[in-house]
Amino acid sequence: MEYHISVPTKDVSHLKVGDIVWINGEMYTLRDMAHRRLRSLQERNIAPPFDLEGACIYHAGPIAWKVEGGWMICSIGPTTSGRMSALLEATLSAGAKLIVGKGGFEPPFDDLFREYSSTYLSFVGGAGVIAASSVVKVKDVYWMDLGIPEAVWHIEVKNFGPCIVSIDAMGENLYTTVHERARNFMKDYNKKRKV
Amino acid sequence: MKQNKLYLQLRKGIREAECSLPSDVERALREAWERESIEYAKLQLGVILENVERARKEMKPVCQDTGLLSLYIKAGLNCEICGYIKRLFREAVIEESSKIPLRPNVVEPFTRVNSNSNVGWGLPHISVDFDESYDGMEMVVVPRGAGSMNSSFLGMFSPNEIDELKRVVLEHVINRARYTCPPLIVGIGVGGSPEQSLLLSELAVLRDIGSRDNKYGSLEDSLLSEINQLGIGVMGLGGDTTALDVHIEWRGTHTASLPISITLQCWALRKYAIKTSCGG
Numbered sequence: 001m002e003y004h005i006s007v008p009t010k011d012v013s014h015l016k017v018g019d020i021v022w023i024n025g026e027m028y029t030l031r032d033m034a035h036r037r038l039r040s041l042q043e044r045n046i047a048p049p050f051d052l053e054g055a056c057i058y059h060a061g062p063i064a065w066k067v068e069g070g071w072m073i074c075s076i077g078p079t080t081s082g083r084m085s086a087l088l089e090a091t092l093s094a095g096a097k098l099i100v101g102k103g104g105f106e107p108p109f110d111d112l113f114r115e116y117s118s119t120y121l122s123f124v125g126g127a128g129v130i131a132a133s134s135v136v137k138v139k140d141v142y143w144m145d146l147g148i149p150e151a152v153w154h155i156e157v158k159n160f161g162p163c164i165v166s167i168d169a170m171g172e173n174l175y176t177t178v179h180e181r182a183r184n185f186m187k188d189y190n191k192k193r194k195v
Numbered sequence: 196m197k198q199n200k201l202y203l204q205l206r207k208g209i210r211e212a213e214c215s216l217p218s219d220v221e222r223a224l225r226e227a228w229e230r231e232s233i234e235y236a237k238l239q240l241g242v243i244l245e246n247v248e249r250a251r252k253e254m255k256p257v258c259q260d261t262g263l264l265s266l267y268i269k270a271g272l273n274c275e276i277c278g279y280i281k282r283l284f285r286e287a288v289i290e291e292s293s294k295i296p297l298r299p300n301v302v303e304p305f306t307r308v309n310s311n312s313n314v315g316w317g318l319p320h321i322s323v324d325f326d327e328s329y330d331g332m333e334m335v336v337v338p339r340g341a342g343s344m345n346s347s348f349l350g351m352f353s354p355n356e357i358d359e360l361k362r363v364v365l366e367h368v369i370n371r372a373r374y375t376c377p378p379l380i381v382g383i384g385v386g387g388s389p390e391q392s393l394l395l396s397e398l399a400v401l402r403d404i405g406s407r408d409n410k411y412g413s414l415e416d417s418l419l420s421e422i423n424q425l426g427i428g429v430m431g432l433g434g435d436t437t438a439l440d441v442h443i444e445w446r447g448t449h450t451a452s453l454p455i456s457i458t459l460q461c462w463a464l465r466k467y468a469i470k471t472s473c474g475g
Binding site: 018020033060061062063065074075076077079080082102103104122124125126127128129130131132133146147148149150162164166174175177178179181182183185186189190193 | 235238239242243245246249250253255256257258259260261296297298299300302307308309311341342345362365366369373374376421424425426427428429430431432433461462463
């Protein structure tokens with residue numbers, strides 16, 4: 001199935017592994033340092049300066065430059081989500097419903113998507129120019145002291161995609177399916193070598 | 196005068212490397228797209244090819260991770276290799292970082308403070324080798340992103356483990372490929388000293404796609420075929436092509452050692468070679 005989704009959103013339970021998704025609306029970029037700061041605020045019961053209820057999080061750090069009256073995004077492909085495994089719950093517990101990145105999450109972290117009824121979408125790593133072409137504008141930027149890649153960019157996008165649903169709210173994980181097939185190949189390979 | 200010419204060549208090298216994917220890599224991606232049978236993989240290869248085309252046309256970086264910029268110098272005969280090259284490369288990186296622009300990636304490793312210039316704390320790095328059979332000097336500008344660098348591997352194996360080479364490579368690809376933006380170019384360094392070994396795997400990646408080692412080319416072929424049988428595919432979501440090519444670079448090593456290094460290069464293999472006749 002192919003879907004056009006508006007974010008923020010309340011419910012993504014209809015999305016299933018293998019579906020193609022195009023995103024319209026707002027996204028927040030968060031990577032390593034922003035996750036750490038968000039978690040640290042949560043531990044002290046302090047609200048971050050942005051609202052993640054129903055939000056779409058994008059694991060990415062853009063190439064951006066200042067222009068009159070704001071910022072231009074030149075390139076904004078996804079980064080490796082797995083680095084954020086231990087801090088994934090910081091965004092999901094804050095209400096994030098969609099997470100866009102690359103590489104996915106391994107068990108047991110992928111189970112958090114089932115627990116929080118959220119969905120993980122894969123976008124093509126490196127396709128920063130294509131991604132940037134769907135950014136309509138930069139609405140705001142938070143935590144610039146972390147540097148351009150690590151800051152939180154609040155962007156508005158139109159037809160961001162194609163994204164592939166790779167971990168759904170039922171707990172299906174496409175990466176795990178692919179990984180297990182490769183593991184089975186290795187099992188046979190090792191058996192053959194022993195003969 | 197000589198320094199200024201070199202500086203401009205380096206700036207052009209950075210621009211070309213960042214914005215224009217080498218033709219051998221683009222051709223290999225296009226061939227992978229043509230023969231791909233899995234729907235997600237073909238869709239994503241199509242996005243990659245479109246991205247490559249637009250980056251070149253609009254002179255924008257191929258990938259938002261514009262990497263750490265390194266320079267690999269091969270110094271032959273009749274060339275002047277001199278201390279100022281490091282300063283010129285540094286200045287060229289700073290200039291192009293704001294002109295293209297590039298993403299500022301260089302941070303201090305303990306505090307993670309960003310230099311905002313893509314240089315600093317000893318970067319950029321330059322690697323030099325000498326070759327008497329070469330006339331002039333070749334400088335290759337290589338930006339490498341973190342997705343790719345984070346999957347680098349060096350193992351010091353026992354000399355009687357050479358038969359494990361293929362298994363080591365396959366296991367590493369299974370564990371790391373999905374995080375490294377496949378289709379990959381797999382570079383393998385065998386032998387040498389430990390620090391040389393990692394460099395060999397990096398040089399292996401930089402060889403033209405389709406090129407074969409004179410002695411161990413059939414090993415490169417069989418590894419390529421086996422890696423692609425893993426079915427990891429584009430971005431780790433399944434597909435026929437996990438690697439575009441496999442290259443092995445090997446050197447003599449210590450009788451009691453077997454260093455094996457692996458560099459998993461993402462599809463955005465960026466390199467641009469500058470040839471000069473006399474250091475300027």
